[in-house]
Amino acid sequence: MTTEKPNWNQHDLRKYDFPLDDIPRLNCMDPQVDELIRLKKPVVLTGSNLVGAASKWNLDYLEENMGNGDFTIFVSDRNQFKFFDEKKLAEIASVTGAHVKDRSKKEYERPAKSTTMKIREFARRVKEWKDGDERMYLQQALNSTSGAGVVQDFIRFRWDWVTVKQKLHNWGKLTYNLLLIGLEGNVTPCHYDEQENLFAQIHGHKRCILFPPEQFECLYPHPVWHPHDRQSQVDLTDIDYSRFPKAQNLHGVETVVGPGDVLYIPIYWWHHIESVKPEKYSVSLNFWYKAGPVGQVEYPIKGYQKVAIMRNVEKMLAEAMQDPEEVGTLLRTMVNGRF
Numbered sequence: 001m002t003t004e005k006p007n008w009n010q011h012d013l014r015k016y017d018f019p020l021d022d023i024p025r026l027n028c029m030d031p032q033v034d035e036l037i038r039l040k041k042p043v044v045l046t047g048s049n050l051v052g053a054a055s056k057w058n059l060d061y062l063e064e065n066m067g068n069g070d071f072t073i074f075v076s077d078r079n080q081f082k083f084f085d086e087k088k089l090a091e092i093a094s095v096t097g098a099h100v101k102d103r104s105k106k107e108y109e110r111p112a113k114s115t116t117m118k119i120r121e122f123a124r125r126v127k128e129w130k131d132g133d134e135r136m137y138l139q140q141a142l143n144s145t146s147g148a149g150v151v152q153d154f155i156r157f158r159w160d161w162v163t164v165k166q167k168l169h170n171w172g173k174l175t176y177n178l179l180l181i182g183l184e185g186n187v188t189p190c191h192y193d194e195q196e197n198l199f200a201q202i203h204g205h206k207r208c209i210l211f212p213p214e215q216f217e218c219l220y221p222h223p224v225w226h227p228h229d230r231q232s233q234v235d236l237t238d239i240d241y242s243r244f245p246k247a248q249n250l251h252g253v254e255t256v257v258g259p260g261d262v263l264y265i266p267i268y269w270w271h272h273i274e275s276v277k278p279e280k281y282s283v284s285l286n287f288w289y290k291a292g293p294v295g296q297v298e299y300p301i302k303g304y305q306k307v308a309i310m311r312n313v314e315k316m317l318a319e320a321m322q323d324p325e326e327v328g329t330l331l332r333t334m335v336n337g338r339f
């Protein structure tokens with residue numbers, strides 16, 4: 001049985017061009033949960049109390065209990081926070097041979113810039129924020145150096161429960177717990193991660209739209225060597241069908257998570273996440289796990305395995321030619337009129 005979906009006033013939510021089915025909401029003790037996770041299908045787990053100790057993490061509490069560190073804040077003059085991986089610029093420079101005319105100065109549009117702020121300053125700006133102002137998104141890995149109060153709460157998470165899940169599903173090690181505090185209306189555009197994710201919602205609500213890895217060709221990700229690697233080129237809120245015709249075949253699943261909900265975002269699944277009204281800000285904490293060991297490969301191979309193969313081919317070709325920009329030309333030569 002699925003637990004009641006919050007009586008969400010659908011008309012408040014943005015209408016998309018593509019069909020969206022509901023992600024199942026199940027009590028965490030329901031045996032169907034482990035079946036869905038085993039099949040790498042998204043599911044909302046209710047009643048887990050995974051981050052119950054953080055239920056009091058509103059801005060006032062966090063302001064008092066996150067210590068005096070400098071926190072990473074992304075700033076954007078629009079709703080979208082399309083992250084830009086600076087490390088990729090160094091990788092491009094390292095793989096590009098001397099024979100390439102000097103393109104390393106190539107300018108990329110840098111959408112969201114990052115800065116650091118004390119939690120007190122961030123909290124003040126959130127309280128004063130009004131629609132139209134510059135948007136901010138605090139994203140900070142939690143660890144033992146976070147404030148004493150937060151660390152005490154962190155220790156009291158349901159690590160017993162989540163460790164059982166990690167082992168049962170052969171996930172690798174826990175790499176990060178990212179604390180996320182974003183303003184209502186902040187959008188993290190459609191992208192995939194190469195990690196399993198238990199996404200715990202703590203304060204406010206987030207609308208999560210997901211697509212399976214099989215819809216790779218409808219979402220036209222940036223090249224692997226691009227700073228927007230793993231992110232879709234398609235703006236789902238304003239789809240350019242002339243550039244991205246296959247986006248017409250998009251068919252997603254969605255849910256709105258609220259405090260206490262934990263959404264399982266399977267590795268390589270696309271997700272587009274928006275903080276929604278009525279709360280002014282939202283607080284989430286994700287649990288990212290490395291992929292488990294590649295077990296016995298079964299054929300036909302699965303969608304997410306094809307994505308991993310395509311990534312490796314792009315990397316290998318860029319290195320072989322010492323020129324990332326040559327990859328498209330070579331691949332077109334390989335397939336056009338032949339396969």
Ligand SMILES: CC1(C)c2ccccc2-c2ccc(C[C@@H](CC(=O)O)C(=O)C(=O)O)cc21
Nearest residue numbers: 074081083084137139180188193273284286
């Ligand atoms: C947009 C932002 C702040 C960012 C900027 C620059 C580099 C990285 C990131 C980054 C990574 C993860 C998230 C959380 C979540 C999306 C969401 O909840 O908004 C998500 O995608 C996940 O948990 O996998 C959010 C961000």
Ligand SMILES: [Zn+2]
Nearest residue numbers: 191192193271
């Ligand atoms: Zn993500």
